[in-house]
Amino acid sequence: MTEDLEAQFAEWRHYVRSRPELRQSDAEELEDHLRGSVDELVAAGLHTDEAFLVAVKRMGSLDDLSREFAREHSERLWKQLVLAGEPGSxxxxxxxxxxxxxxxxxxxxxxxxxxxxxxxxxxxxxxxxxxxxxxxxxxxxxxxxxxxxxxxxxxxxxxxxxxxxxxxxxxxxxxxxxxxxxxxxxxxxxxxxxxxxxxxxxxxxxxxxxxxxxxxxxxxxxxxxxxxxxxxxxxxxxxxxxxxxxxxxxxxxxxxxxxxxxxxxxxxxxxxxxxxxxxxxxVVENIAPVLTRLFTPLFTVALLAFLIAFGFSGSGIDVEREALILFDVLLAVVLALLLYSISARDPLAPAGLFDKLQLALVISALAIDVLVLLEITGRITEFGTTPNKAAALGENVLLLANLAWSAWLLLSLARGRTPFAALERWQTAYLPVVAGWAWTVVLVFPPLFGYL
Structure with a gap:
């Protein structure tokens, strides 16, 4: 087994063990069955990743598996939970x-x-x-x-x-x-x-x-x-x-x-x-897809409207303290919305219209981020830096890197060239970077700017 395949088994095992109606012995039995099926498919010529996906699909949903286990082990008290909907074990x-x-x-x-x-x-x-x-x-x-x-x-x-x-x-x-x-x-x-x-x-x-x-x-x-x-x-x-x-x-x-x-x-x-x-x-896990599908198009329209208005007005962006906070909050909300939608998405589903809508949202946010960065850089060059401007500059650079690569991955996903897992890995790998920047502002900025 390759390391990637073992990682897939580890994630699947964690998900199975999170189901309260299945004992640990049940999870181990299911995993043995899954591993045997993967081995057979690999021996038949499938790649390990393909064999894993096919084997999981053959096993069916965990709800169906739970019902089968309840019927086979009728002496268990949790049979009532699975079959009759009565309180848990x-x-x-x-x-x-x-x-x-x-x-x-x-x-x-x-x-x-x-x-x-x-x-x-x-x-x-x-x-x-x-x-x-x-x-x-x-x-x-x-x-x-x-x-x-x-x-x-x-x-x-x-x-x-x-x-x-x-x-x-x-x-x-x-x-x-x-x-x-x-x-x-x-x-x-x-x-x-x-x-x-x-x-x-x-x-x-x-x-x-x-x-x-x-x-x-x-x-x-x-x-x-x-x-x-x-x-x-x-x-x-x-x-x-x-x-x-x-x-x-x-x-x-x-x-x-x-x-x-x-x-x-x-x-x-x-x-x-x-x-x-x-x-x-x-119960609550269904909130995620509802919220993301509701607010993603709304935020996309709002950002596009801002860009159009900015283009026609010809005026610059006011990057004073309140404006910096507003734009950073806006871009952070866009990133949070992207992360939340990724967490709610079926990783095996093909690219669809909603993924393209997310791409439009990310590109719009990326354009606004570039405009804000240009304004901040110009102000720092002309008037010098302050803790607020330095923090905003760093945060917008972090957002620029995240949004730029996210846009590329979403574009590749929409074209069918990149799996959804690549986008998920990029976002989860970037979380420690955001945490590191937050710690830097807390621990380094005060003495760096003379406690201003």
Whole structure:
């Protein structure tokens, strides 16, 4: 077996073992059957990659396989889950209860963490220079801990997670950044990004080298965001009702809401949203293709309209601070949309109209990125650099490289010359580059620019 084929078996094995209705012995039996089928096809003259795909297709869907196993092993309690749709096996229910308990403990830990600095004289309402760069450190370690527990992460991985969060804490607190410092804003934004990738390490800790697991983390990120927004909307309703009911009896809950409900609830919701994605994965996974197919054409039209308006207006792009943030956010959203759509796409499906639409989106974003880069470079040459401009320049260069190669791969995919796996590998291989840049801004930029 080649290394590539073994990697395909590893991804298939991980997917099979994620199905709660199949025991480990079942997965091993299925893998033995798959390997035997691949060997027969290779002996018949097929290439290993072709043999693997054909063998998997012959086995059919895991839903059908689960039903066959339920019929063959009628004494198993999970037969009712597969055949009748009744609640899961005792083992699955026990695991769900343990997940719930650990989630509650981690959510409480996140909620308490944001109040701990008050014991040392830091006030949430007034000490923005402390709370802003540290905001990710209150909740993300607890989310990473929950995911590491779910994945049964090794001691080495746990040690790496602790070390990375410790480095983040140093980056957030060791530099003398004032309330008006540009580096304070940059550190706050980029430390959230850097530590979210640390959460990604916890998420993929069961298979660190798998590009598919990294893409799963991309999908997890999108679905986590959806759940967090829903929780925030529900929290807004709760806050409004709390104000209304208590004020009706002459009691103002403003201090409680501002000092406890909002900060503690926001931190706890980070963990709760992650648990919801994990617990409801089979239900929520259909959100990804719906969202990408809805917003990809909308963003494509918006970017094309901007380019047309820019061409007719003949005016340059204002690259002051607010504009830089706006354009970077826009391009980052386009990249996130591309990543999310890749995570939701069937890797075996042929290229279609939606892939061509994505190509148009990426090319439009690439053109805007080039325009912004030209403006930033001109301003830096004329007026000198600042932390904001330097960060924007670096981020736009990173986006330029990613979007340019993505456009080439999408074009090759649309022409049938490149498999979808090449695009997926490129994006997952690029994630550490983005993480490295975020860490650079957090750790190197403040002293480099004199803590400006």
């Amino acid at each position: 005792p083992a699955t229910a026990s695991q769900s209860r343990r997940d719930l308990l650990v989630m509650i403990l981690c959510a409480l830990g996140a909620a308490v963490s944001i109040k701990v600095p008050e014991l040392f004289g830091q006030r949430f309402e007034s000490d923005g220079a402390f709370y802003a760069p540290n905001i990710a450190l209150f909740a993300l370690p607890w989310l990473a801990g929950f995911l590491a527990w779910r994945r049964r992460a090794s001691t080495t991985v746990i040690g790496a997670l602790v070390a990375l969060f410790a480095v983040g804490a140093v980056g957030a607190n060791v530099y003398p950044l004032g309330d008006e410092s540009q580096s304070l804003v940059l550190t706050t934004i980029h430390l959230v990004i850097a530590l979210w990738f640390v959460v990604g390490v916890a998420y993929v800790s069961d298979d660190l080298r798998s590009s598919r697991r990294r893409m799963d983390f991309v999908r997890f990120t999108g679905e986590w965001f959806v759940y967090y927004v829903l929780i925030a909307l529900g929290g807004g309703v709760l806050t409004g009702l709390t104000f209304g009911t208590f004020e009706a009896i002459g009691i103002s809950p403003q201090n409680f809401v501002a000092q406890w409900l909002l900060p503690c609830g926001a931190m706890a919701a980070v963990v709760v949203a992650g648990w919801l994605v994990e617990a409801k994965q089979s």
